[in-house]
Structure formats: structure tokens, C-alpha cells
Amino acid sequence: MTEVKEEKGWRQFVRLVQHTKPSKWFMGIALLLSVSTTLVGLMVPLFTKNLINDFTISSLSTGRIILLVSALIIQAVASGISIYLLNHIGQSVVAGIRDRLWKKLLVLPIPFYDENQTGETVSRMTNDTAVVRGLITDHLANFLSGTISIIGSIVVLLLLDWKMALLMFIALPLAAVILMTLGRRMHQVSKGMQTETARFTSVLQQVLSEIRLVKASNAEAIEYKSGKNGITQLFQYGLKEAKIQALITPLIGLVIMVLLVVILGYGGMRVSSGALKAGDLVAFIMYLFQIVMPMGQLAAFFTQFQKATGATERIITIMDMTEEQDDSMMDVNNVNQSIIVENLNYSYKNGDDILKDIWFSAEAGKVTAIVGPSGSGKTTLFSLLERYYQPQQGVIRLGNVPINQFSLFSWRSQIGYVSQESPIVVGTIRDNICYGMDKKVDQAAIERVAKMAFADQFIYELPNGYDTEVGERGIKLSGGQRQRIAIARAFLRDPKILMLDEATSSLDSKSEQVVQQALQNLMKGRTTLVIAHRLSTVIDSDQILFLDKGKITGSGTHEQLIGTHSLYREFAEQQLRINETV
Structure with a gap:
């Protein structure tokens, strides 16, 4: 069973690399140079053997010395070029993997992100790649040259003295068994190491991104303990x-050392008896080292x-x-x-029904x-309209056409979404207003939508204005300022369908008035769906749907629901009483 898994892992690795389309020319040249340097290295012991066996002062000719030095220099240069090319290939392969992985992550559905921590996904992109x-940059060249060196050395040794060469075949299978046995264990450990690294990265990202919550909750000691546990686990895997x-x-060292002692002893005996020349023994030992080093x-x-x-398994x-x-x-x-x-019916993977038999029409x-x-399924309904999720039953149509027949890009281009916590990306105010636009937006258009969203009031008071x-996450702005930037962003997109998810519920009364006025401007002439806790913001809506425990239990205007829906009337009376108290 283990062998099957290893074969699968090997095939997955090759498939992953092939998809990046590494340069065949670079790979071929790098391998050719690597083979060439190894072959030159195999010639050096033979040169040494002849030098020792036929040693005389006259034999040290200038030509032979120049030839040897030139061969060594060419070998060094070729090795350097080979290393660079393999590094180039390795970097391009990883860039290709990261490019494919990044592209994939951007088109994965929202449920993937519901079920996987962001830090672990980031670890796949960085650590695993x-x-x-x-493997490619640091070890592939050594593996290829080492394999050639071992095979070449064994062939030459058999030609030099087959009796002494046979002694090596006692050690090589033993070394192979050691490598295979411990290699399987290393696979399990390294896989656990990568998983724990991803988990630790997730903890770091979560804690550091919410550091204000950590400090406000005096949770430093708790989070230290959580991080310390990850550090300890990584230490144990290490x-x-x-x-x-x-x-x-x-x-491996012990096997090779015993082999070396045996060969030196046996070879020394043969040299003393005249059956083997001293130069042959020196060459034999040099070839032995050309086997020992590649074994490591x-x-x-x-x-x-x-x-x-x-790592490949997780990426795949x-x-x-x-x-x-x-x-x-x-x-x-x-x-x-x-x-x-x-x-419309929808439930999450845990089986709980969130929306049940939903029927309505938004004119x-x-x-x-x-x-x-809260928890009645309002935001989930918006997510289905955005096509973040697919319903288990039912259909959402625009006119007579189901919305899943439209391309995602085209459908979402029609929608402007302003939520309670409007997302703000790292960058400038201009970057955030123009976010998602595929072409450059001129300054006049930015200022126009900022004015329509009443965002220009505070932007001009900032030292750098739109710059x-x-x-991170707009921490330098207030909640009302973030909301107005989000509204300006929606104005710039000019959506025909507007979805407002409790867009003013977290604001103070002054900010709410400004934002509500901006939203009124934004809603003109658009098909608008509004989620609201404060009934005062939706009393004048053309239609109000009351959603309770995943079902629509009432629909109509404010006046109609006051007269026909007891729970809506209770909501309205409570909020009216609160407003009167305030």
C-alpha cells in the first residue's frame, strides 16, 4: 500500500512540474553540462592512475599539466552554468505553480473559504511551493550527476579489478535498504511538518490581523499559549x-567506512603481492569516493x-x-x-436548513x-443572489431567465453590494474607490462619485486627499468613512441591482444620517434589496418581506404588515418605543 502511495506521489509531482512547461532547452543544456562534468570527473582517477604507475620527472610534460588544469577549469565552469540553469528552471517552475495556484484560488467557490482557514491556504502558496x-534547484542536479557518477565509477572499477569491485556490492544494497526504509518514515514526518506549518501560519495570520481584539480582550497570554503550542509541534517534527x-x-557512513577499510586492506595485500599496481589502488579509492559522496x-x-x-499532494x-x-x-x-x-431552498453541509421554500418577486x-x-437567513439569501452558493432546490430568475445562465462576470457586474462591514483593501482611498475596475478611472469621475456618496467632505480634510x-482593512478610517467609500465604489460601478446588507446598523446617528442620504441617492432608479434591523430605514420601501427561521412569513408595505403580521408589528412597536425613549 505504501508503494502505491509513493508511486502516486511521484506521478503527481511530475504532472505538477509538467503543467508549468519548463524550458526544455534549459533543462537539456543543464543536464548535458551536468553529465559532462561528471564524465570529466570520472576521467581524473584514470589520469592519476597512469601518472602514479608511470611516474617519472620526464612524464610531467607541460601539455599533460595544461590538459589536466584545463579540464578542471572547464568542469568548474560547466558545473556553475548547470547550477544556474537548474536554479532558473526551479524558479520558473515554482512561479508557474504559484501562478496556477493563485489563479485557481481566485475562482474557487466561497464554500471552499468557509471550510479552509486562510493561513493554511497561504501556506500552500508559499511554504509548499x-x-x-x-528539490529542483538544490537536489536535482546532484541526483542526476550522482547517479551517473555511481554507475560510471562501478563500470570503471569492474574493468580495473572485478574482484575488488565485487566487495562494493555487499555495501550498496545495504545502503539502499537503509535509504528506502528511513525514506518512507521521512515522508510521513515531512507531510506532518507541512500540515503543522500551515496550521501555525493560520494562527499567526488570524492573531496578527485581529491584534486590536487580542489586546482589548487581554488575550495575549491565551494567544501566546496557542502560538507556543504550534511552535512546540514544529519543534517536535523538526x-x-x-x-x-x-x-x-x-x-551510511559506517557502511562506507567499513567498505573503505576492507578495500584498503585487501588492496594493500594485492599491491604487496604484485597483483595490483599502486596507481590502480589509488584510482580505486578515488572512484570509491566518487561513489561515497553521491550516496550522501x-x-x-x-x-x-x-x-x-x-507538498505536491496538498497543492494538487x-x-x-x-x-x-x-x-x-x-x-x-x-x-x-x-x-x-x-x-428556493438552501442548507449548509451540516444539514441545517437555512432557507425553506422562498417565493417572492423584487420589481x-x-x-x-x-x-x-438575526439568523433567519437574510445574508444567505443575498449570497445566493450573488451566486456565492448554489441552492439545493428552486431557481432565481431575472425576468424569465435563470441567473445561472448568465456568465458570473456579466451577472456580478450588474450588482452593487454594500455590507455592514464594507471591505477595504490596503492602499489609498483612490485605490479603494476604483477597486475592481479594469480600466483607468479619471480623477473627475472619482471626485464625482465621492461627492455623490458624501465622501468628499472628509477626503478633502485629509493631508493627502485621495492618496x-x-x-489594513481601512483601520485609519471611521466606520462611516469606510461606508461612504464603499458607496462611492458602488456609484462608480453604476450597478443596476443594488444590495444593501445592514449598511448603516453599526454607525452612530450622525454618520447614519449622512450614509443614509448617500444610499438614497444610490438607490434612485435601481432595483434595490435591503437587509435592515432598523425598520425606520425601510418603512418607505415598496415591499417588505419578513423572514423568520428561513421562511417568508409575511410580505407587503409597512402599513399592510402592521395590520396583518403580529411579529412585524411587535418589531415595529419595540423600535418605535426605543426611538421615543431616545
């Missing part, structure tokens, strides 16, 4: 790797290869995941139609508000 690069390395190196390199290669196959797992369903190339031609939801150009208790850096 670095392991693959290390020790396991060290133990395997501590076994491989001495055992092969051991390092197989160790790194086990790590690389483990992401590569093989199903992307967002976007089989249609149809564009949205007429967005001024009603959005119709029929028999084009009008405002449909969705209210109800002001907002910090």
Missing part, C-alpha cells in the same frame, strides 16, 4: 526529522523528494477542486426586469426590504 523549488537524518548519515547526495535528494511529494488537492460554476457565456442584456425567486426599479430576527493610505 518553496519545498518543490528546493526533532523527528533530525532523528531520521541522525540515523541515515552515520549508518542521493540520500539528501530522497529526503527532499519525500517532502516535495507531500487544491488544483483538482471544483471551480465556481460558470459554464454560460451569456451576458445580461436587459437588467431592468424583476428578480423572481421561486421555491425592477423598486425597493424590496428584508427584515427579521491617503487607509491601512
Whole structure:
């Protein structure tokens, strides 16, 4: 069973590298130079043998010395070029893998990100690909040259003295058994190491990105303990790797040392008896070292290869995941139609029903508000409209056309989404207003939408205006300022469908008034769906849907629901009483 897994891992690694289309010319030249330098190295012991056996002062001709020095210099230069080319190939392979992986991550569906921690995914992009690069740049050349050196040395040794060469075949199988046995164990350890590294990276990212929450909650000691646990686990895996390395190196060294002593003893006896020349014995020992050194390199290669196959498995797992369903190339031609939801049902993987038998129609150009208790499925409904998730049953249509028949790009281009925590990216205010636009936006257009969103008021007060850096997740801006930038961004996209997810619920009263006024401007002439906790913001909506425990239990205008829906009336009375108290 282990052999099958190893074969699968080897094939996966080759497939992963092939997809990056590394330069065959560079690979061929690098391998040719590597083979050439190894062959030159195989000639050196023969030259030494002849030099010792036929040694006289007159034999040290200038030509022979120049030839030897030239060969060594050419070997060094060729080796350097080969190393550079292999590094170039390794870097290009990793760049290709990262490019494919990054492209894949951007088209994976939202459920993938619901189920996988961001830090672990980042680790796949950085740490796992670095392991693959290390195998190609640091070990592949040694593996190829080492293999050639071992085979070539054995062939020459058999020609020099087959009796002494046979002694080596006692040691080589033993060394191979050691490498294979410990290599399997190294594969398991390295795979665990990569998994733990990904988990530790996830902890770091989560804690550092929410450092204000950590400090406000006095959670430094708790988070230190969590991080310390990850550090300890990595330390333990490191020790396991060290133990395997501590076994491989001495055992191989012991086998080779015993072999060397035996060959020196047996060879010395043959030289003293005249059956073997001194130069032959020296050449034999030199060839032995050309076998011993590559054996260590092969051991390092197989160790790194086990790590690389483990990393490859995790990368391939992401590569093989199903992307967002976007089989249609149809564009949205007429967005001024009603959005119709029929028999919509949705549940997450844990089996809990979130939305049950949802039916409603949002008329084009009008405002449909969705209210109800927390956890009733309002945001999930918006996610289905954005096509982040696919319903288990039912259909959402624009007019008579199901929305999944439109291309994702075309459909989402029609939607402007302003949420309670409007996302802000690292960069300037200009970057955030223009985010997602595939062409350069002129300054006049940016200022126009900022004014429509009432964002120009605070932007002009900032030292650098539109070039002001907002910090990570917009930390340098207030909640109201972030919301107004998000509204300006929506204005710039000029969406025909607007979705507002509790866009003012976290703001103070002054900011809410400004943002609400900006939203009123944004809603004009657009099909608008609004999620709201504060009924005061949606009383004038053309239609209000009351969503409770995943079901629509009432629909109509504010006046109609007050008269027919007891829970809505209770909501309204509570909020009215609170407002009167305030």
C-alpha cells in the first residue's frame, strides 16, 4: 500500500512540474553540462592512475599539466552554468505553480473559504511551493550527476579489478535498504511538518490581523499559549526529522567506512603481492569516493523528494477542486426586469436548513426590504443572489431567465453590494474607490462619485486627499468613512441591482444620517434589496418581506404588515418605543 502511495506521489509531482512547461532547452543544456562534468570527473582517477604507475620527472610534460588544469577549469565552469540553469528552471517552475495556484484560488467557490482557514491556504502558496523549488534547484542536479557518477565509477572499477569491485556490492544494497526504509518514515514526518506549518501560519495570520481584539480582550497570554503550542509541534517534527537524518548519515557512513577499510586492506595485500599496481589502488579509492559522496547526495535528494511529494499532494488537492460554476457565456442584456425567486431552498453541509421554500418577486426599479430576527437567513439569501452558493432546490430568475445562465462576470457586474462591514483593501482611498475596475478611472469621475456618496467632505480634510493610505482593512478610517467609500465604489460601478446588507446598523446617528442620504441617492432608479434591523430605514420601501427561521412569513408595505403580521408589528412597536425613549 505504501508503494502505491509513493508511486502516486511521484506521478503527481511530475504532472505538477509538467503543467508549468519548463524550458526544455534549459533543462537539456543543464543536464548535458551536468553529465559532462561528471564524465570529466570520472576521467581524473584514470589520469592519476597512469601518472602514479608511470611516474617519472620526464612524464610531467607541460601539455599533460595544461590538459589536466584545463579540464578542471572547464568542469568548474560547466558545473556553475548547470547550477544556474537548474536554479532558473526551479524558479520558473515554482512561479508557474504559484501562478496556477493563485489563479485557481481566485475562482474557487466561497464554500471552499468557509471550510479552509486562510493561513493554511497561504501556506500552500508559499511554504509548499518553496519545498518543490528546493528539490529542483538544490537536489536535482546532484541526483542526476550522482547517479551517473555511481554507475560510471562501478563500470570503471569492474574493468580495473572485478574482484575488488565485487566487495562494493555487499555495501550498496545495504545502503539502499537503509535509504528506502528511513525514506518512507521521512515522508510521513515531512507531510506532518507541512500540515503543522500551515496550521501555525493560520494562527499567526488570524492573531496578527485581529491584534486590536487580542489586546482589548487581554488575550495575549491565551494567544501566546496557542502560538507556543504550534511552535512546540514544529519543534517536535523538526526533532523527528533530525532523528531520521541522525540515523541515515552515520549508518551510511559506517557502511562506507567499513567498505573503505576492507578495500584498503585487501588492496594493500594485492599491491604487496604484485597483483595490483599502486596507481590502480589509488584510482580505486578515488572512484570509491566518487561513489561515497553521491550516496550522501542521493540520500539528501530522497529526503527532499519525500517532502516535495507531500507538498505536491496538498497543492494538487487544491488544483483538482471544483471551480465556481460558470459554464454560460451569456451576458445580461436587459437588467431592468424583476428578480423572481421561486421555491428556493438552501442548507449548509451540516444539514441545517437555512432557507425553506422562498417565493417572492423584487420589481425592477423598486425597493424590496428584508427584515427579521438575526439568523433567519437574510445574508444567505443575498449570497445566493450573488451566486456565492448554489441552492439545493428552486431557481432565481431575472425576468424569465435563470441567473445561472448568465456568465458570473456579466451577472456580478450588474450588482452593487454594500455590507455592514464594507471591505477595504490596503492602499489609498483612490485605490479603494476604483477597486475592481479594469480600466483607468479619471480623477473627475472619482471626485464625482465621492461627492455623490458624501465622501468628499472628509477626503478633502485629509493631508493627502485621495492618496491617503487607509491601512489594513481601512483601520485609519471611521466606520462611516469606510461606508461612504464603499458607496462611492458602488456609484462608480453604476450597478443596476443594488444590495444593501445592514449598511448603516453599526454607525452612530450622525454618520447614519449622512450614509443614509448617500444610499438614497444610490438607490434612485435601481432595483434595490435591503437587509435592515432598523425598520425606520425601510418603512418607505415598496415591499417588505419578513423572514423568520428561513421562511417568508409575511410580505407587503409597512402599513399592510402592521395590520396583518403580529411579529412585524411587535418589531415595529419595540423600535418605535426605543426611538421615543431616545
